[in-house]
Amino acid sequence: MAWKKIKQAECPHLTDMKEGITSDAKACACGVTGDLRMCLTCGNVACCESHNSHDTEHFKQTGHALIKPHNEKYDFLWCYKCNAFLE
Numbered sequence: 758m759a760w761k762k763i764k765q766a767e768c769p770h771l772t773d774m775k776e777g778i779t780s781d782a783k784a785c786a787c788g789v790t791g792d793l794r795m796c797l798t799c800g801n802v803a804c805c806e807s808h809n810s811h812d813t814e815h816f817k818q819t820g821h822a823l824i825k826p827h828n829e830k831y832d833f834l835w836c837y838k839c840n841a842f843l844e
Contacts, residue, residue, distance in 0.1 A: 760841070760842055761839075761840060761841040761842070762841060762842045762843075762844050763839060763841045763842075763843060763844065764843070764844055765834070765843045765844065767839075768836050768839050768841070768843050770822045770823060770836050770838050770839065771823070771836075771843075773797075773798050773821065773822060773823060774797040774798065774823050775797065775798055775799075775800075778795070778796075778797055778798070778799070778800045779800065780795055780800045780801075780802045780827065782795075782802035782827070783828075784802075785802060785803045785804040785808070785809070785811050786803070786811065787804060787808075787809050787811060789804035789808045789809060789811075791808075791829075792804060792805045792807050792808055792829065793805070793826070793827040793828060793829065794812040794824040794825065794826060794827055794835075795824060795825055795826075795827035796812075796815055796816075796819075796821045796823070796824055797821075797823040797824060797825060797834075798819070798821035798822075798823060799819070799821060801815050801819075801821070802827050803815050812824055813837070816837040822836050822837045822838040822839075823835070823836055823837075824837075
């Protein structure tokens, strides 16, 4: 599956991102410690789709659209509302 990529300037949801969001969380509430994603609106840390999809559940419950990897080797921004990686 090819993932959609868009320029950050094309994402109208970047205004929802809070500067300086951090978290010391080492695991999702379900106990998963790898493949974690951090919400860039509130700092919630949750597991990704390859585990229990708690990051997606957080988006569905809050509408917070932007995430990035938390303490991982990956470096990307994802917008749920645009359904795309932001370049």
